[in-house]
């Protein structure tokens with residue numbers, strides 16, 4: 001330790017526990033009176049509301065009244081911030097509904113409209129500084145291992161991550177997914193496309209690791225986040241095997257004109273710096289009966305969505321009639337997002 | 343003490359809500375005027391406008407002109423009840439967007455059927471071999487690209503012999519342009535059944551049982567004259583994709599992900 005510090009240490013009076021407590025007490029009183037001043041002044045609504053927001057409980061533990069208060073607070077703050085009437089919905093799960101999703105991987109043309117529709121609906125941060133997209137579309141190249149490769153080279157050592165097939169069977173793909181493909185036109189002849197987003201796992205690893213339990217599975221199967229309780233530790237990002245979660249490293253950029261004012265507390269309400277977000281199956285829409293934005297936008301109709309508990313639903317018909325698989329089924333996460341082929 | 347703060351806050355919240363009787367603005371920084379397309383560029387156009395106070399009917403991609411978001415998924419639709427589809431759609435409210443206005447955008451349908459194909463004037467061709475007809479290239483520029491059923495299908499297999507405002511099914515019954523599934527389903531029965539089940543094709547609106555749905559019909563997505571777009575073997579015509587995500591900060595290109603690995607490929611970029 002440098003000498004300077006030592007001398008300082010000698011000079012300073014040892015702090016007793018009692019001193020410390022007194023100091024802390026003063027501090028609390030001071031901040032409370034500050035708050036009182038803030039509350040007395042009606043102008044900075046944002047400050048008042050932020051203060052109250054800091055003291056609210058975990059959404060799951062709130063009483064109905066507390067939820068309502070929290071929602072009203074947010075509506076007020078957002079309406080002021082974005083200069084239009086913003087609604088924050090708190091609709092809970094619908095009884096007898098378990099949401100499921102299916103994507104026809106044979107149909108997808110990789111147009112990325114779902115990605116952009118999702119951003120327009122769900123108020124993600126946009127622009128160069130911090131761009132957040134909940135859906136990613138991977139371009140996969142079609143290809144084969146030739147018979148000669150198989151006979152001459154045996155197990156292809158330098159293949160990196162091999163997707164599908166094995167050393168002695170032609171694998172479908174000899175290239176890992178590409179995020180940044182930019183052809184003039186899609187679909188390309190030698191490629192197929194693989195969209196990924198939150199799979200709303202039935203056994204979600206992200207929920208297991210969250211130290212503050214702010215992300216949890218709702219009864220309709222949607223894994224949601226109370227952004228106010230997220231401490232930004234990003235454990236869930238590490239735990240999710242599907243790369244579904246995104247982090248607000250900076251203050252999100254959400255232009256007023258582009259902001260979608262129809263929001264849900266657990267869904268697309270504007271987020272803040274330092275919290276994690278992900279696809280919620282458009283909870284603000286689907287709990288009101290409307291299809292998700294990505295289902296609606298897909299120009300080829302590759303995306304199907306519905307109630308897994310209803311045997312007449314489209315999703316159940318897909319499961320009954322098509323060839324279906326789930327991504328990384330070996331992980332026992334039980335995704336409720338299925339891929340299918342005709 | 344905390345309780346009184348809370349009350350105070352909620353009262354203030356209400357009061358604020360009251361004074362902030364905010365006038366809604368159009369919620370779209372995306373394209374707000376002009377025309378964009380739903381699934382088929384040129385054959386599924388929509389005009390962007392305000393459909394209710396503060397709500398646009400659609401939001402479109404500024405890059406590709408594709409519709410990204412429906413404010414009102416049912417605009418311009420008519421009940422599907424007229425279609426007499428024997429579908430199992432839970433007797434819910436099913437609507438469709440009529441195709442005729444799209445097909446008749448350049449008044450082709452109206453003019454052709456009044457001027458020449460009026461049921462009287464044009465003689466019935468003797469040669470009934472399937473072939474593209476080298477006429478009308480001015481109004482149907484891709485007429486020579488006719489490619490349907492591996493060359494086995496031609497104009498008069500689907501279009502009414504004398505009444506050009508109508509299609510025909512394989513029994514010769516006339517079918518409206520608004521109900522192409524009645525014609526297409528005659529050959530593509532399996533796809534037709536999947537479409538009725540809602541697992542082929544597209545629907546927008548409400549997912550729930552009994553909820554209102556807009557069904558999309560065959561020609562809203564497929565080009566019946568050149569279904570597979572040459573030999574691409576995909577039922578959907580190519581279109582421009584939306585822009586790729588931003589590269590991670592500090593990365594200047596995406597060559598890393600274009601690397602081929604494995605025998606004989608070297609580590610060459612694509």
Ligand code: SF4
Nearest residue numbers: 198199201204206240
């Ligand atoms: S996909 Fe990832 S974020 Fe979504 S529920 Fe599963 S583990 Fe959680």
Ligand code: SF4
Nearest residue numbers: 108109111112114298
């Ligand atoms: S919108 Fe549909 S076709 Fe386009 S990338 Fe998404 S899933 Fe694929």
